[in-house]
Amino acid sequence: MKKRPKIVCRCEGIEEKEVMEWIKRGYRTPEELKRILRIGMGHCQGRTCFSLLVRLISRETKIPPREIKLPKRRSPLKPVPIRILAHFRDEKP
Amino acid sequence: MKSPDVIIIGGGVVGASVGYYLAKEKRKVYILEKEYPTAGSTGKAIGGVRQQFSHNLTIRIMIESVKIFSQLSEELEMDIEWYPGGYLFLAHSEEMKNNYLKAIAIQKSFNLPVSFISPEECQKIVPSLNLENLLGGAFCPTDGHANPFKVTYGYLEGIKREKGKLFSYTEVVKIKKEGRDFSVWTEKGEKFSAPIVINCAGPWAGEVGKLVNLEIPIYPERHEGLVTEEAPSLFDPMIVDYRPDGCYFFQFHSTRHIIGCYTPIPPVLGPDNSSTFQFLTEMPRRMQRLIPKLGEIRILRQWAGSYEMTPDGNPIVSETEIEGFYVVAGMSGHGFMLAPGIGKLFAEMITKGKSSIPLDEFRLNRDFGKKEVMR
Numbered sequence: 477m478k479k480r481p482k483i484v485c486r487c488e489g490i491e492e493k494e495v496m497e498w499i500k501r502g503y504r505t506p507e508e509l510k511r512i513l514r515i516g517m518g519h520c521q522g523r524t525c526f527s528l529l530v531r532l533i534s535r536e537t538k539i540p541p542r543e544i545k546l547p548k549r550r551s552p553l554k555p556v557p558i559r560i561l562a563h564f565r566d567e568k569p
Numbered sequence: 570m571k572s573p574d575v576i577i578i579g580g581g582v583v584g585a586s587v588g589y590y591l592a593k594e595k596r597k598v599y600i601l602e603k604e605y606p607t608a609g610s611t612g613k614a615i616g617g618v619r620q621q622f623s624h625n626l627t628i629r630i631m632i633e634s635v636k637i638f639s640q641l642s643e644e645l646e647m648d649i650e651w652y653p654g655g656y657l658f659l660a661h662s663e664e665m666k667n668n669y670l671k672a673i674a675i676q677k678s679f680n681l682p683v684s685f686i687s688p689e690e691c692q693k694i695v696p697s698l699n700l701e702n703l704l705g706g707a708f709c710p711t712d713g714h715a716n717p718f719k720v721t722y723g724y725l726e727g728i729k730r731e732k733g734k735l736f737s738y739t740e741v742v743k744i745k746k747e748g749r750d751f752s753v754w755t756e757k758g759e760k761f762s763a764p765i766v767i768n769c770a771g772p773w774a775g776e777v778g779k780l781v782n783l784e785i786p787i788y789p790e791r792h793e794g795l796v797t798e799e800a801p802s803l804f805d806p807m808i809v810d811y812r813p814d815g816c817y818f819f820q821f822h823s824t825r826h827i828i829g830c831y832t833p834i835p836p837v838l839g840p841d842n843s844s845t846f847q848f849l850t851e852m853p854r855r856m857q858r859l860i861p862k863l864g865e866i867r868i869l870r871q872w873a874g875s876y877e878m879t880p881d882g883n884p885i886v887s888e889t890e891i892e893g894f895y896v897v898a899g900m901s902g903h904g905f906m907l908a909p910g911i912g913k914l915f916a917e918m919i920t921k922g923k924s925s926i927p928l929d930e931f932r933l934n935r936d937f938g939k940k941e942v943m944r
Binding site: 501502503505507508511512514517518519521550551552555556557558559561562564565 | 605606607608612718719722726735737797798824844849850851853854856857863864865866867868869870871872
């Protein structure tokens with residue numbers, strides 16, 4: 477039975493071993509790991525992976541999960557097509 | 570004992586690049602970053618890299634930068650996602666066309682392969698480009714884009730390989746010259762000392778200057794950006810629309826996200842980096858006007874960051890009246906693209922006493938009257 481990689485971020489296809497490699501290099505905040513690896517930058521905007529990421533950081537650094545700050549949330553909440561957003565400006569009240 | 574050869578204040582792409590080229594010259598480099606690397610302006614940059622400027626020195630530095638970008642992945646052992654997709658500056662008026670033609674004459678004197686092309690040629694490069702009111706465009710195929718995060722962290726890992734150190738979450742609160750060396754205190758009460766301190770604090774460079782009683786005319790200006798989901802491959806170059814309600818955007822070759830921003834009129838001064846609904850709706854309108862086909866692509870995220878502006882829109886790369894204290898900041902919205910070239914040249918200035926391209930025009934005590942046209 478072949479060992480399959482453990483995926484932390486499904487949208488961007490980022491594996492646990494990549495995350496651990498950068499945590500071991502001393503980058504220990506979700507903000508940094510997001511920027512280096514694109515973790516949480518995909519469609520779900522971190523809804524799936526950030527909790528896993530926090531657990532990996534906590535496991536490695538022994539910092540309790542509640543003390544690990546999540547990256548800033550950015551709007552829009554869900555992906556919105558360009559034409560819909562553009563239409564807002566064309567509607568003159 | 571915290572006594573490196575050089576202390577760099579600021580862990581953005583400029584500090585990382587300056588640090589890297591000094592570390593390669595066997596200087597022991599410490600970078601003090603008040604948050605984490607790329608937390609400031611670098612992390613908000615969209616990643617464009619161009620040589621099309623109107624200022625001779627900027628053009629020369631950018632030619633150097635592009636050379637560096639094209640081999641940086643191998644050098645840093647990290648894929649920085651460099652892609653020479655070109656830059657296309659659109660002209661929608663005679664005035665704009667003439668400005669580009671003047672700039673092209675200057676750029677050609679440095680052997681840049683830049684030319685003014687017809688609307689039809691623009692459409693060949695950017696299929697489905699809206700030709701309404703278009704008179705053509707200034708196109709340079711050797712411009713391109715790269716990933717600001719990868720470049721910064723790549724440089725930082727390079728510094729670590731050369732025995733340098735990065736101190737994140739380490740804000741500098743006090744600097745004092747004691748004899749030949751500077752003592753630098755952090756908010757945690759730690760003390761560092763070094764004969765050379767380089768201010769690479771981007772939009773905060775003015776505040777760092779105040780710590781040594783220097784007046785550095787750098788002020789933050791808010792610029793917003795956004796990024797779409799991954800899209801089919803649509804076009805290679807950065808598209809620049811300089812109309813008052815224009816915008817700039819390109820598609821990352823590596824991840825196929827479309828990323829872009831615009832410059833608000835009047836400029837939004839100050840350090841506030843909140844995102845606005847106005848941008849989230851106005852930017853898509855401007856993008857869709859240029860390429861109607863973009864309508865179905867979805868926006869994923871918006872953000873805002875600071876351009877670190879100087880009065881003339883050109884960087885400050887300079888020694889100061891305090892011997893050993895230098896400023897490399899005020900990149901005025903071009904910090905990411907300038908960083909490799911400026912870092913390398915500035916390191917030459919420190920280690921050899923002069924740089925292969927003289928940087929005098931970017932000294933701190935210059936007349937700030939002559940402005941960059943291709944902002």
